[in-house]
Amino acid sequence: MKQKTHTGKEVDRGSFIKTIRRIWRYLSEYKVFLTWVLLMVVMSSALGLLGPFMIGRTIDTYLATATTDGLALVLVGLAAVYFFHSISLWLQNYWMIGIAQETVFTIRTQLFTKLHKLPIQFFDKRQSGELMSRITNDIENVSTTLNSSVIQVFSSLLTLVGTLVVMLWLSPLLTLVTMTIVPIMFLGMKWITTRTGRLYKEQQKNLGELNGFIEESISGQKIIKSFSQEPKVIAEFLEKSEKVKKAGYWAQVYAGFIPKLMNMLNNLSFTFVAAAGGIFALNGMVSIGTIVIFTEYARQFTRPLNDLSNQFNTLLSAVAGAERVFDIIDDREEAENEIDAIDITDLKGKVEFRDVNFAYDRGEDIVQNISFQATPGEKVALVGPTGAGKSTIINLITRFYEPNSGVILFDNQDSQIITRASLRKQMAFVLQDSFLFQGTIRENIRYGRLDASDQEVEEAAIAANAYSFIKRMPQGFDTELKQDGSGVSQGQKQLLSIARAILANPSILILDEATSSIDTITELKIQEALELLMEGRTSFIIAHRLNTIQQADQILVVEDGGIIEKGPHHELMKRKGFYYDLYQNQIKTKVAKAL
Numbered sequence: 001m002k003q004k005t006h007t008g009k010e011v012d013r014g015s016f017i018k019t020i021r022r023i024w025r026y027l028s029e030y031k032v033f034l035t036w037v038l039l040m041v042v043m044s045s046a047l048g049l050l051g052p053f054m055i056g057r058t059i060d061t062y063l064a065t066a067t068t069d070g071l072a073l074v075l076v077g078l079a080a081v082y083f084f085h086s087i088s089l090w091l092q093n094y095w096m097i098g099i100a101q102e103t104v105f106t107i108r109t110q111l112f113t114k115l116h117k118l119p120i121q122f123f124d125k126r127q128s129g130e131l132m133s134r135i136t137n138d139i140e141n142v143s144t145t146l147n148s149s150v151i152q153v154f155s156s157l158l159t160l161v162g163t164l165v166v167m168l169w170l171s172p173l174l175t176l177v178t179m180t181i182v183p184i185m186f187l188g189m190k191w192i193t194t195r196t197g198r199l200y201k202e203q204q205k206n207l208g209e210l211n212g213f214i215e216e217s218i219s220g221q222k223i224i225k226s227f228s229q230e231p232k233v234i235a236e237f238l239e240k241s242e243k244v245k246k247a248g249y250w251a252q253v254y255a256g257f258i259p260k261l262m263n264m265l266n267n268l269s270f271t272f273v274a275a276a277g278g279i280f281a282l283n284g285m286v287s288i289g290t291i292v293i294f295t296e297y298a299r300q301f302t303r304p305l306n307d308l309s310n311q312f313n314t315l316l317s318a319v320a321g322a323e324r325v326f327d328i329i330d331d332r333e334e335a336e337n338e339i340d341a342i343d344i345t346d347l348k349g350k351v352e353f354r355d356v357n358f359a360y361d362r363g364e365d366i367v368q369n370i371s372f373q374a375t376p377g378e379k380v381a382l383v384g385p386t387g388a389g390k391s392t393i394i395n396l397i398t399r400f401y402e403p404n405s406g407v408i409l410f411d412n413q414d415s416q417i418i419t420r421a422s423l424r425k426q427m428a429f430v431l432q433d434s435f436l437f438q439g440t441i442r443e444n445i446r447y448g449r450l451d452a453s454d455q456e457v458e459e460a461a462i463a464a465n466a467y468s469f470i471k472r473m474p475q476g477f478d479t480e481l482k483q484d485g486s487g488v489s490q491g492q493k494q495l496l497s498i499a500r501a502i503l504a505n506p507s508i509l510i511l512d513e514a515t516s517s518i519d520t521i522t523e524l525k526i527q528e529a530l531e532l533l534m535e536g537r538t539s540f541i542i543a544h545r546l547n548t549i550q551q552a553d554q555i556l557v558v559e560d561g562g563i564i565e566k567g568p569h570h571e572l573m574k575r576k577g578f579y580y581d582l583y584q585n586q587i588k589t590k591v592a593k594a595l
């Protein structure tokens, strides 16, 4: 059997069973509680059978004797049976919820921990909304299923077998009558569930896409607004939402048939049992009490069949969800450090690329034969058209990606023998769109070095020219920032991230120069803070405006993944090559704009 899950991945029965086994491995941590749950399931199923049986037998007894002696005792007995039936149902539920929540807690923790071990490539390739959907929806799905389905499946099977055994024992003939509806039920359910199963999966898939889209359009609000793309986004949303609606509509419509069908078949079965039972009773083949037991059991017999098929759907969707979660848990982690990799603690800051080639996803080489050297404390600017490969070179320096060939050296040591974590501790980033976390300004600056004292945080803010604006904020350093950093301006965000970098005190600095226009005063402040920050550190600057990098010790001109020119500004200008043209062009545009 091959099924398509909503990931679009083919899942065969083998992997379905494998996933179930894997879930079982989590559950088996709680064997003691599971045993209790199972005992309670057995008890509730047995008591559920005993109730109607007692009623039937009581009717027979009192019909035969025509007295009411001892009826009170029977009633007390019946009350006790139904009381303990409820208690056992409640207890099995109570323990199972505990097991389910613990299991889901473990899976969620594993998933989240794993996310932080995955290479950047993993995130580059996925929509964050889709990932969010896995962490929330898929895990929630597993949780709901574990809460209810495990018990349901057990108790349905037990009730089914138990009812059948007692019915056969009481009257094989009436059992046969009761069973006449089973083939109809089976066919009807199959017809419905094949449709609902497919539709549910479609609904999940569409929902995942819709969630991803919504997430994207919320985080991209500014871009959407600034390009006046609202109508397009809304149209796309409607299209995706329509798909969810359609699949959801039909899934619900078909699923809605199930109780109606069951009800009808139940009534039909009741009619058959009553009619046939009446005839059998007249012929003295069964007692009236047995008919009562059968009418009740007939209902009990169809209910678990109904439950089982319902649970099967939920189970399918939960297993598909669990599979998506396990896919991430099993995904390849950021490549291990070489076995003998060492931690570096005091990097001087020499960086060297020797014949480095690199391709994303084993495609065409994005950067080719890159070689350069940056001595400690040097300012290296990367310039070139968009898509030339500047960010890719930075990705290699930070070791978010590893070269396919060639070597990268830090302080003359091959990067491969340095642990990634220790290397990244020696680096800091000041990016165009500085990322701020939800938390106070103080916490956001302290992100650079968690053990920094309040005084060190404030000193860093002073050095970053951020102190005065922070002091003007309502709660100063304790002002809460929102996750998207709204509440502070673009320029202020940059100053905060410079403060963060100053506090981190790295040997290597990566700067992505702001392209957005910032008011001149803030820009001066940023420039001044950056100058201070860069002092004594090897800095790599992705430059967009050439006038700001004239002081750089070295300019690497990147085009089509290769370094076509390198040297300081005046040398490159003398050469009258690509850089010269680029520079002239920018000046021309500037002049044109000024006019």
Ligand code: ADP
Pocket (backbone or CB within 6 Å): 124, 360, 361, 366, 384, 385, 386, 387, 388, 389, 390, 391, 392, 393
């Ligand atoms: P720049 O920073 O100079 O604008 P990039 O280094 O970002 O250029 O991009 C260089 C090339 O690599 C581009 O063609 C871009 O499409 C491709 N690229 C960038 N990031 C990825 C990625 N994560 N996966 C695949 N290709 C990428």
